[in-house]
Amino acid sequence: MILGENILLALQSLRANPLRSFLTLVGIAVGIGAVLYVVVLGQITEKRIKQRLESLGSNVLLIRPGYSRMRGVRTGQSVVNLKWSDAREIASTSEVITETVPTYTAPGVAEYKDQSWNTRITGTVPSYEWVNNDHPIEGHFFTEEETNQRARVCVLGATVHEKLFGNVSPIGEPLTIKSKRYTVVGLLGAKGESWWNPDDQIFIPLTTAQERLFGVDHLSTILAQMRSAQDHDEALFDIETILRRNHRLRADADNDFRVRRQDLYLATVQETTKEIANFVILIALVSLMVGGIGIANVMLVSVTERIREIGVRRAIGAKKIHVLLQFLIEAMVLGLLGGLLGVAAGLVFIRVMTGEVLILPWDWIGYSFVICAGIGVAAGLYPALRAANRNVIEALRYE
Amino acid sequence: MLIDMQHVEKVYRLGKIDVPALCGVDLQIDANEYVAIMGPSGSGKSTLMNIVGCLDSPTAGRYLLDGEEVSRLSDNRLSEIRSRKIGFVFQTFNLMPRATALRNVELPLIYAGVPAGRRRQLAAEALAQVGLSDRIKHKPSELSGGQRQRVAIARALVTEPALILADEPTGNLDSTTGQEIMEILAAVHRAGNTVILVTHEEQLAAQTGRTIRLRDGRIENQDDTAPSAAPQQAVSPP
Incomplete structure (x- = not known):
């Protein structure tokens, strides 16, 4: 009975000062919108990294060239000493490494009809498909034979397909890279963007990439698949031994390559992302607290403006608890309306910024409203207590 | 007997000094009486009104309202007594400016816990009683001063209280x-209510059944009729 009346009363009194109410709402809305945005962004990133982790498995090592050094200072440039022969030797010599996938990646422009797209061209071998667990959803990955023939065939990442072909099937279509025609033989499924977009890529045979397209003989990376994750130390030792020997490194020289376990690396990325997100949430919560102070301030003003009203209400039979509830509920309504505005703004912002087909984060929307109601109550408590504990006679005489 | 006050005292503490406002008031008012209370400012008139209206408790003495001892009650119990037994009419009307006449009259019923449907019906009846049936949807700003005070009287009547307490109800109105308003109060009295009128004006007090005069915290005299020979103490309204 009293509750419904009080909500009505609260809305009435908020409508009486529209600008003041709105500004207070915005204080809360900004805070809760920011919290929601960060939380959802964190969830999206985490989901993508997790997918990547699942497709990669825990038994893959990534070998990359080391940094070149100038008088002991590391320069930005990578060295060019990682070779296909290294990859072959690791696969054939080490007992714990079952497969290696050499890749060479460089930027390139792909053209189809009047469309062109700036992307990355990755030369690799057919086993890429299996080691990365990355299978074409249409067509097939290029074969050993096509690799041996240095064939001009390519497999498209989902983003490249979308940019050049739209919804049309690309299989069998001719694609132009550096004025040469390539035939599309396969289309990979979308893996989703995380800290980089693995879908924005064109795969061609490594032979074609090194000898016909780019004219290089080094590699960007070698993926090494271990028998199992427990073979990690032994695999690392084998790789180090073979590469140091092949690269003729002196005993006191540093490695000119880097090796990392992909899953551990991704886990670290995930961890870091989470930590950053938590920190930003903390900042957003502080801004939410500031919004709460705004509510407290407005409620104090509102109580002072209505001392006479409080006196009249008390005289005609309102108990202290009634007055207390009236102002508490008014503060809570302020908080909740701010929450509503903030959640709406946050969701719109997420939609615009990430372009995600939005899965509504119901749990966090729920928390948002609980938090906002809580802030409203916390902020309104002191003003409401002041209102309820006013001396009735003095309140009635207040001018 | 509706009101029975025995040796009621009220002392205010201002810093270290005790200021007596009422020094032993004995006051009896029967049900369905129409009584005026008069007195110059500082006579303890307001203090007496606050105690009669259960807004304040006496420092000493006994106060029985409708047979119930109300001199030593908690704030909560006093609120309940006000809700059930007292209807206030103020000099400045004190209506809720954003609420319609009907909502204003409903207000005491909300605190008395009356369900919404019944509330609306009772409020409409009370407004009809003061002749404002055609104004129930109007806000106070859309009403004249006299109409506002009539809404306030309807608000005081709506809970069917034992006592109507009108504190200078005509003070803000032209004569x-x-x-x-005085005629409406007289009608309310005729309908069986007990009405206490606080006023400065002899001419208004003369319309009641009995006038109680206060001076220096004591009851000076109580007449069945207002004496015409009494010195003119009335302060002209602002």
Whole structure:
């Protein structure tokens, strides 16, 4: 009975000062919108990294060239000493490494009809498909034979397909890279963007990439698949031994390559992302607290403006608890309306910024409203207590 | 007997000094009486009104309202007594400016816990009683001063209290409108209610059944009729 009346009363009194109410709402809305945005962004990133982790498995090592050094200072440039022969030797010599996938990646422009797209061209071998667990959803990955023939065939990442072909099937279509025609033989499924977009890529045979397209003989990376994750130390030792020997490194020289376990690396990325997100949430919560102070301030003003009203209400039979509830509920309504505005703004912002087909984060929307109601109550408590504990006679005489 | 006050005292503490406002008041008012209370400012008139209206408790003495001892009650219990037994009419009307006449009259019923449907019906009836049936959807700003005070009287009547306490109800009105309000109060009295009128004006007090005069915290005299020979103490309204 009293509750419904009080909500009505609260809305009435908020409508009486529209600008003041709105500004207070915005204080809360900004805070809760920011919290929601960060939380959802964190969830999206985490989901993508997790997918990547699942497709990669825990038994893959990534070998990359080391940094070149100038008088002991590391320069930005990578060295060019990682070779296909290294990859072959690791696969054939080490007992714990079952497969290696050499890749060479460089930027390139792909053209189809009047469309062109700036992307990355990755030369690799057919086993890429299996080691990365990355299978074409249409067509097939290029074969050993096509690799041996240095064939001009390519497999498209989902983003490249979308940019050049739209919804049309690309299989069998001719694609132009550096004025040469390539035939599309396969289309990979979308893996989703995380800290980089693995879908924005064109795969061609490594032979074609090194000898016909780019004219290089080094590699960007070698993926090494271990028998199992427990073979990690032994695999690392084998790789180090073979590469140091092949690269003729002196005993006191540093490695000119880097090796990392992909899953551990991704886990670290995930961890870091989470930590950053938590920190930003903390900042957003502080801004939410500031919004709460705004509510407290407005409620104090509102109580002072209505001392006479409080006196009249008390005289005609309102108990202290009634007055207390009236102002508490008014503060809570302020908080909740701010929450509503903030959640709406946050969701719109997420939609615009990430372009995600939005899965509504119901749990966090729920928390948002609980938090906002809580802030409203916390902020309104002191003003409401002041209102309820006013001396009735003095309140009635207040001018 | 509706009101029975025995040796009621009220002392205010201002810093270290005790200021007596009421020094032993004995006051009896029967049900369905129409009584005026008069007195110059500082006579303890307001203090007596606050105690009669259960807004304040006496420092000493006994106060029985409708057979119930109300002199030593908690704030909560006093609120309940006000809700059930007292209807206030103020000099400045004290209506909720954003609420309609009907909502204003409903207000005491909300605190008395009356369900919404019944509330609306009772409020409409009370407004009809003061002749405002055609104004129930109007806000106070859309009403004249006399109409506002009539809404306030309806608000005081709606809970069917044992006592109507009207504190200078005509103080903010011109004399014609003031007389209208006095006639409504007389009608309320005739309908069986007990009415206490606080006023400065002899001419208004003369319309009641009995006048109680206060001076220096004591009851000076109580007449069945207002004496015409009494010195003119009335302060002209602002």
